[in-house]
Amino acid sequence: MHLRIASLALTALMAAGLGLTAQSDHEEFRVTGRAVCLKNGSPGPVADCGFGDPFGIEAEDGALHRLDPTDLRVEILTDERVNQHLLEVDLFVEDGIGKILHLHTIQDGEVVEPYYFCFTCNITSHIPGPCWCCQEEFEFKERPARTPHGH
Numbered sequence: 798m799h800l801r802i803a804s805l806a807l808t809a810l811m812a813a814g815l816g817l818t819a820q821s822d823h824e825e826f827r828v829t830g831r832a833v834c835l836k837n838g839s840p841g842p843v844a845d846c847g848f849g850d851p852f853g854i855e856a857e858d859g860a861l862h863r864l865d866p867t868d869l870r871v872e873i874l875t876d877e878r879v880n881q882h883l884l885e886v887d888l889f890v891e892d893g894i895g896k897i898l899h900l901h902t903i904q905d906g907e908v909v910e911p912y913y914f915c916f917t918c919n920i921t922s923h924i925p926g927p928c929w930c931c932q933e934e935f936e937f938k939e940r941p942a943r944t945p946h947g948h
Contacts, residue, residue, distance in 0.1 A: 823891035825898065830856040832874040832884060835863065843880045848872045854886050854895070862888060862895050869924050870897040876925055878937055879911045901942050908942040 833855045834846035840855050852874050854862045864871050874880050882902035888895035900923070901908045913935030914921050915928035922928075922935055 823889065825887065825889050827885060827887050828854050828856045828860075828862055829883065829885050829903070830854045830860075830862075832880040833861075835861075843874060844877070846875070848875055854884060854888075862886075862890070863893065864888075865894045865896050868896045870900065872924050872926075873897075873900060873911065876911070876937065882909075902939075909939050910942045911937070911939050914938045 831854070832843045833840035833853050834843050835841070835851035835853045836846055840853065840861060843852070846852055848871070849866055851866050852864045852871050854864065856862065864874075879900075879902060882904055885901045885903055885908060886897060887899040889898050890896075901910050903909070912921055912923055913925055915931065915933060915935055917933060918928055918930040920928055920930060920935075925935060925937070927934055
């Protein structure tokens with residue numbers, strides 16, 4: 798009986814909370830540009846930033862897209878094998894801050910997917926660092942992008 802009452806109360810609280818949730822503006826889009834460091838408030842060399850610092854993507858048209866510094870996928874921008882290239886990034890932007898959905902580099906006109914791989918554990922990641930299983934360093938890899946990107 799007490800479990801049923803607790804369950805009903807929890808359901809009522811969750812439903813009440815849903816009615817109070819504000820809708821935020823968000824959009825998804827693709828941007829082509831270069832990774833930049835925003836540590837000093839304006840676009841600078843990406844080498845000036847480390848993970849946790851503010852990064853952005855400066856589009857070819859000059860538009861600046863700020864990235865969420867808590868998004869773990871941003872860490873790939875610290876890898877010079879990635880940030881030296883023109884990037885094609887699919888972003889989910891909410892309240893003016895972007896999260897990376899997909900990231901590709903453009904090399905000699907070809908769209909390439911950078912990723913990290915652990916051969917021991919057969920684990921693929923889009924975040925550099927140690928393998929989550931064996932703790933050996935992931936190996937950097939690249940492959941042709943799997944999805945059409947208009948190039």
